[in-house]
Amino acid sequence: MILLSIIVLMPLCFAQDISIEKLLAYNKWSSQHQRVYLNEDEKLFRQMVFFENLQKIKEHNSNPNNTYSIHLNQFSDMTKQEFAEKILMKQNIVDHLMKGISQEATHNDTNNKETQLNSKSLILADSIDWREQGAITTVKNQGNCGSCWSFSAAALMESFNFIQNNTLVDFSEQQLVDCVIPANGYYSYGCSGGAAVYCLDYASKVGITTLDKYPYVRIQKNCNVTGTNNGYKPKQWIKVPNTSNDLKSALNFSPVSVVVDATNWDNYESGIFNGCDQSNISLNHAVLAIGYDQQGNWIIKNSWSHYWGENGFMRLAANNTCGILSNNLQITA
Structure with a gap:
């Protein structure tokens, strides 16, 4: 052949x-x-x-x-434009979300001031990786759907549920894609983009079920959930301030949902990634920050399968590389 x-x-x-x-x-x-x-x-x-x-x-x-290597992967027959259109969130959707997200992101913040201050007062570990604590579920694959926001939110809830209840359960990204929608009062749009904070608000009221009960199908469908007792419910969350020390402090408490510019992430294989255009950051992808190394490089869990990057993970250069400090969200209770 x-x-x-x-x-x-x-x-x-x-x-x-x-x-x-x-x-x-x-x-x-x-x-x-x-x-x-x-x-x-x-x-x-x-x-x-x-x-x-x-x-x-x-x-x-x-x-x-x-400082990093790139390789062939599932995106290797896509142009940059196609990669952005099929995999990343639509820029107009993200811009719309960013304008209205501040108030929702600080929902319950008045109840969390003490938790936030306590996390800041921690003696920071030289490095932290929540995989070593068993708090990270397996890497998923969002497919050709800009549903990264649902994967970031589900992973955030999975990790905090483990920290809080000592049980590691895969939650349903598909439930979030189908149900966190404008018709239910949330500004998220399935495969075009959305925001993790709306997922937390939804799950706090309705509950998020498990992946095996509501499997991921890579397209948006009708919401298949009724009632208000469907599983895990986050109670409180905060927006992490936009500094490296604040993100490190937060990561000493639990993983953090972050939004980044992943325009040039498509063919990353390994190493410390610093390939973003820092003068022109376009936030278009949501992932989970799970730690940092001794040099301050961030450890990222992605949702492009374990074939991408370092078995589905990435090491991102320190500080605000790819806009990682722009919009960070953490569950506190």
């Missing part, structure tokens, strides 16, 4: 200066990711995109000054 593909595409290779090595890499990758396209035109287009991404990967990884 590989040999036949090479023969068929040989004229194209000569025209585009594509090597046999690149064709072999494409065939191996497409087999691993079970790529099926609508027609030959789309297939050829995807191959050209793949070859361009492959070249960028080789150039990046050959530079010894880079």
Whole structure:
């Protein structure tokens, strides 16, 4: 099959200066990711995109000054624009959310001043990683749906439930995608984007059920929950102040839901990521901060499967890299 593909595409290779090595890499990758396209035109287009991404990967990884490596993954036949449209939250939705989120994010804040101050007064650990405490569930895969906000919120509740009740349970992201909607009074829009804070408000009133009872299907459907006693209910939460020390303090208490600019995260493999355009931050992706290392680099749990990054996790450079300090949320009770 590989040999036949090479023969068929040989004229194209000569025209585009594509090597046999690149064709072999494409065939191996497409087999691993079970790529099926609508027609030959789309297939050829995807191959050209793949070859361009492959070249960028080789150039990046050959530079010894880079602090992180990149590699082929499920996004390698997508353009940057397609990656943003299919995987990240829509920018107009995020902008709308950011304008109205401040009041909701500090909901119950008056009840949490003592907790917040206590967390600030902690002697900070040199490093912390909540995976070592058993407080982090397995990495999920949001698929081609900008539902990262529901994964960030569910992961936040999963971790705090473990810390509070010593039980690690996978919660239903699909329930949040289907039910945290404008019709129910929440400004979140399924695969187009949303906010973790609305998930907490919803779950505090209705409860969030388990993943096995309400599985994730990668599209938004009708809400399939009734009543107000559907499982775990967070009681209180706070917005973490926008400094590195405040985020570190919060992480000594529990994981934190954060919003970042993930525009250039698509092909990250390992190392300390510092590849965001710090002069033009566009918040478009929600993840879970689960700790930091001795150098102050943040440890991130993502929702792009365990094949992405460091088994689904990332180390993000210290300080406000990719806007990580912009909008942080923590459960306190």
